[in-house]
Amino acid sequence: MNAALELERIEYAYRRNTALRGVSLQLKPGEVVAVTGASGCGKSTLLHCAAGILTPDAGAVQVDGQDLAALPEEQRAALRRTKVGIVLQFGQLVPDLPLVDNVALPLLLGGHERGEAHKAAMNWLDQVGIADDADAVPGELSGGQTQRAAVARALVTGPSVVLADEPTGSLDSRAGQELLDVLLEAARYRGAALLMVTHDNLVAASANREIRLRDGLIQHEVSL
Amino acid sequence: MATAELVLGLLSAGPAHGYDVKRGHDAWFPDSRPLAFGQVYTTLGRLERDGLVEVIDKTSGGGPDRTIYALTSKGRDHLSDWLNDPVPPAWGSADEVLRKLVAAIRTGGDAAGFLARQRASHLRRIRELRETPADDDPTSPLVREYVVAHLDADLRWLDSALDRISEQRGTR
Ligand SMILES: Nc1ncnc2c1ncn2[C@@H]1O[C@H](COP(=O)(O)OP(=O)(O)OP(=O)(O)O)[C@@H](O)[C@H]1O
Ligand SMILES: [Mg+2]
Numbered sequence: 517m518n519a520a521l522e523l524e525r526i527e528y529a530y531r532r533n534t535a536l537r538g539v540s541l542q543l544k545p546g547e548v549v550a551v552t553g554a555s556g557c558g559k560s561t562l563l564h565c566a567a568g569i570l571t572p573d574a575g576a577v578q579v580d581g582q583d584l585a586a587l588p589e590e591q592r593a594a595l596r597r598t599k600v601g602i603v604l605q606f607g608q609l610v611p612d613l614p615l616v617d618n619v620a621l622p623l624l625l626g627g628h629e630r631g632e633a634h635k636a637a638m639n640w641l642d643q644v645g646i647a648d649d650a651d652a653v654p655g656e657l658s659g660g661q662t663q664r665a666a667v668a669r670a671l672v673t674g675p676s677v678v679l680a681d682e683p684t685g686s687l688d689s690r691a692g693q694e695l696l697d698v699l700l701e702a703a704r705y706r707g708a709a710l711l712m713v714t715h716d717n718l719v720a721a722s723a724n725r726e727i728r729l730r731d732g733l734i735q736h737e738v739s740l
Numbered sequence: 741m742a743t744a745e746l747v748l749g750l751l752s753a754g755p756a757h758g759y760d761v762k763r764g765h766d767a768w769f770p771d772s773r774p775l776a777f778g779q780v781y782t783t784l785g786r787l788e789r790d791g792l793v794e795v796i797d798k799t800s801g802g803g804p805d806r807t808i809y810a811l812t813s814k815g816r817d818h819l820s821d822w823l824n825d826p827v828p829p830a831w832g833s834a835d836e837v838l839r840k841l842v843a844a845i846r847t848g849g850d851a852a853g854f855l856a857r858q859r860a861s862h863l864r865r866i867r868e869l870r871e872t873p874a875d876d877d878p879t880s881p882l883v884r885e886y887v888v889a890h891l892d893a894d895l896r897w898l899d900s901a902l903d904r905i906s907e908q909r910g911t912r
Contacts, residue, residue: 552899554899554903717863717866717892717895717896718866718888720863721863721864721867721870722867723863726860726863728856730906735852735902735906736852736853736856738856738857738860739860740860740864
């Protein structure tokens with residue numbers, strides 16, 4: 517089976533800091549991988565490279581067999597919009613847009629009809645438990661509500677790859693478990709490959725594999 | 741309590757008297773209860789019977805403390821298997837994890853590899869517990885939450901142990 521996401525020897529340096537020193541990993545459709553490791557070891561950088569938010573200094577990123585760097589800008593943007601769902605560690609919602617529009621945004625940008633996009637967005641807001649807040653703008657939400665909305669937005673296009681950075685970080689354990697279950701369902705029932713960065717061992721426990729980073733390298737990789 | 745394996749670990753540096761084994765144990769685990777002489781000799785006797793240690797010298801006329809024990813190759817294999825295998829996660833399993841970790845470091849074993857496997861074993865157990873369907877017993881969710889919370893605490897300790905060991909390795 518082809519990998520849904522493949523990273524090959526990714527290297528990345530910020531101006532002063534080398535964050536990744538050659539990290540390779542593969543996720544099959546439906547597979548759930550937890551990326552763990554101490555603060556500053558490169559987890560978010562890895563996720564941003566996988567998402568195409570950062571361009572690696574060396575190495576390659578493939579989504580559904582397509583090399584991101586080899587695609588013209590427009591196709592790369594379309595691939596990211598349709599195939600990759602991202603939940604970032606620090607908010608990513610458009611501030612003045614009601615939640616329903618925030619969640620519908622990836623569909624609207626992809627040319628979907630407005631009514632249809634809203635219907636899909638409402639459905640996802642319901643799944644993550646914040647349908648009642650559909651008309652609120654992000655500034656009116658708690659950290660946990662924002663995270664739920666971010667998960668809804670990441671899943672609305674039915675992506676093949678879901679990348680989530682501390683997706684339950686602002687939630688208490690019960691709410692965190694509920695949101696995690698929504699993400700896991702996307703993997704189990706819709707076959708998305710799910711890569712989750714987490715400090716939370718209870719979240720890591722639901723993965724098929726743990727990849728632990730240290731200083732920009734894989735320290736160990738274990739099947740769970 | 742894995743005393744037998746710890747005794748094998750203590751003998752892995754070279755042959756020793758029962759007395760040295762006891763002293764070595766108490767130095768490895770200064771915060772735990774000292775090992776009783778009686779227990780050392782019973783353990784050594786059992787290990788000898790099982791072919792894991794052998795007597796290599798017995799000064800004539802002496803009591804049992806004059807006997808020098810050495811690890812056999814079977815004993816060495818047994819020790820290395822023990823150091824490699826994660827502890828089955830359960831109540832109080834962290835104590836044995838600590839014993840193995842200390843023994844692995846002291847005997848030059850693969851402590852980081854052991855910690856990685858132990859993490860995996862704990863994570864798997866947490867998943868199992870969380871996937872166990874609810875039953876009618878009102879105490880079972882309480883017990884399960886208790887166990888999960890303790891395994892989570894073990895995992896946090898395993899995390900920092902891994903970081904500490906890799907730091908020490910990195911700076912050496
Ligand atoms: N925008 C940036 N500019 C410069 N250096 C950065 C930047 N972002 C991250 N770094 C550095 O790169 C390294 C990896 O950072 P990264 O954010 O990937 O870590 P992380 O594993 O996600 O940490 P955390 O668990 O705290 O979120 C760190 O040394 C960090 O200081
Ligand atoms: Mg981060």
